[in-house]
Amino acid sequence: MSCPIVVLISGSGSNLQALIDQSLQGQLNINICAVISNKAQAYGLERAKMAGIPTHTLDHKSFASREEFDAELQAIIDQYQPKLVVLAGFMRILTETFAKHYEGRMLNIHPSLLPKYKGLNTHQRAIDANEKEHGVSVHFVSPELDAGAVILQASTSITTDDTAESLAGKVHALEHTIYPLAVKWFSEERLTFQNGKAFLDTNALPQSGILYNEALT
Numbered sequence: 491m492s493c494p495i496v497v498l499i500s501g502s503g504s505n506l507q508a509l510i511d512q513s514l515q516g517q518l519n520i521n522i523c524a525v526i527s528n529k530a531q532a533y534g535l536e537r538a539k540m541a542g543i544p545t546h547t548l549d550h551k552s553f554a555s556r557e558e559f560d561a562e563l564q565a566i567i568d569q570y571q572p573k574l575v576v577l578a579g580f581m582r583i584l585t586e587t588f589a590k591h592y593e594g595r596m597l598n599i600h601p602s603l604l605p606k607y608k609g610l611n612t613h614q615r616a617i618d619a620n621e622k623e624h625g626v627s628v629h630f631v632s633p634e635l636d637a638g639a640v641i642l643q644a645s646t647s648i649t650t651d652d653t654a655e656s657l658a659g660k661v662h663a664l665e666h667t668i669y670p671l672a673v674k675w676f677s678e679e680r681l682t683f684q685n686g687k688a689f690l691d692t693n694a695l696p697q698s699g700i701l702y703n704e705a706l707t
Contacts, residue, residue, distance in 0.1 A: 492519050492520055492521040492677075493519060493520045493521065493573050493574060493676070493677035494520075494521045494523050494570060494571065494572045494573055494574075495509075495520050495521070495522055495523065495572050495573065495574040495575070495576055495673070495677075496522075496523055496524050496525075496526065496567050496570050496572040496574075496575050496576070497509065497522055497524075497525045497526070497538075497575075497576045497578050498525075498526050498527070498563075498575065498576070498577050498578065498580035499525060499526070499527045499532055499534035499535075499578050499579050499580055500527060500528055500529050500532055500579055500580050500581040500582070501529070501532055501533070501534060501579045501581070502532070502533045502534060502579070503525070503532065503533060503534020503535070503537045503538070503578060503579065504579075504662060504665075504666065505578040505579060505599060505665055505666065505669050506522075506525060506534050506537055506538065506578045507534075507537050508665075508666040508669060508670050509522065509576070509578075509669070509670055509673060510522065510537065510538075510541045510543075512670045512674075514541075517670070517674070518670055518673060518674055518677065519674075519677055519678075520673065520677050522538075522541075522543050523543075523544070523570035523572055524543065524544045524545065524546060524566075524567075524570050525537075525538035525543050525544070525545050525546075526545070526546045526547075526548060526563065526566060526567065527545070527546075527547055527548075528547075528548055528549060528550045528559075528580070528581075528582060529547070529549075530547045530549065534578070534579070535547065546566050548562060548563055548566065550582065556583070556585055557585055557587070559582075560584060560585045560587065560588040561587075561588075563588070564588055564591060567592075572595075573595060573676075573677075574595050574596070574597065574673070574676055574677070575592050575595060575596040575597070576596075576597050576669075576673060577596065577597065577598040577599070577631065578599065578669070580598075583635060584631065584633075585633075586633040589631055589632060589633040590633060592631065593630075593631075593632070593683070594630065594682070594683030594684075595683075596630065596631040597628060597629070597630060597631065597641070597669075597672060597673065597676070598628070598629055598630075598631050598636075598638070599626060599627070599628050599629075599665055599668075599669050600612075600626065600627050600628075600629065600636050601613065601625075601626050601658070601661050601665070602616065602624065602625065602626070602627065603623070603624065603625045603626075603627060603643055603645060603698070604627040604629060604636060604637075604640050604643070604698070605637070605697075606621075608635055608636035608637070609635065609636065611654075612624075613654040613655075613657040613658050613661065614654040616648060616657070617648060617652060617653075617654065617657065621648055622647065622648060623645045623646065623647050623648060624645065624646060624648050624657055624660075624661065625643055625644050625645035625646055625661065625664060626643065626644055626661050626664050626665050626668065627640050627641075627642070627643045627698075627699065628640070628641045628642045628643075628668055628669055628672040628699070629641055629688075629699070630683050630688060632686075639683065639686060639687050639688040639695070639699075640688065640695070640697065640698055640699035641672050641675075641681060641688045641690075641695060641699045641700070642668045642671065642672050642699050642700050642702055643668075643698055643699050643700070643701050643702065644664040644667065644668045644701070644702040645664075645701065646660040646661065646664060664702075667702065668702050671702070675690060
């Protein structure tokens with residue numbers, strides 16, 4: 491039986507497309523029940539519609555508070571009874587109540603090698619700090635921003651001619667590989683969350699999660 495998931499987006503939805511593609515190719519046994527965006531112009535909504543996936547738009551500017559927005563968002567998500575909520579470029583800071591409601595069943599992807607460079611502008615910050623490598627992390631969502639248990643990371647070298655834009659391109663390519671893999675592990679019930687830690691096949695993962703390489707399956 492396929493794992494029901496709901497995907498939240500704010501932009502182009504390239505990670506959503508990676509999930510759709512791998513699902514259609516039979517590499518992922520998931521059912522994307524709905525795609526929800528806080529921005530009506532998000533191209534990811536078009537990607538969902540082209541794949542026949544129900545969509546919802548919930549404009550955060552229409553709500554008096556973050557709490558009211560999250561309560562309505564939670565109500566929409568829970569209509570679909572997903573086993574997993576996937577944040578795929580969803581540019582909202584979530585309330586503690588919302589994060590705790592989906593604890594252990596909500597994933598996010600962040601463009602840095604966490605715990606380094608939480609928040610925004612990660613590519614430029616890594617360049618400015620003269621880092622030799624940069625990358626991306628998939629983690630469980632916790633109430634604290636970009637601080638949940640890390641599951642999987644992938645890295646790329648930073649060259650002397652890299653710009654924030656070129657580095658973002660490298661990182662995007664990595665995202666489209668490791669995010670579907672983490673979702674796959676969850677859908678197969680190999681990936682779990684217990685007492686604040688991520689576990690794969692009952693083994694507690696290290697603080698930085700697993701570093702992806704070509705041999706990993």
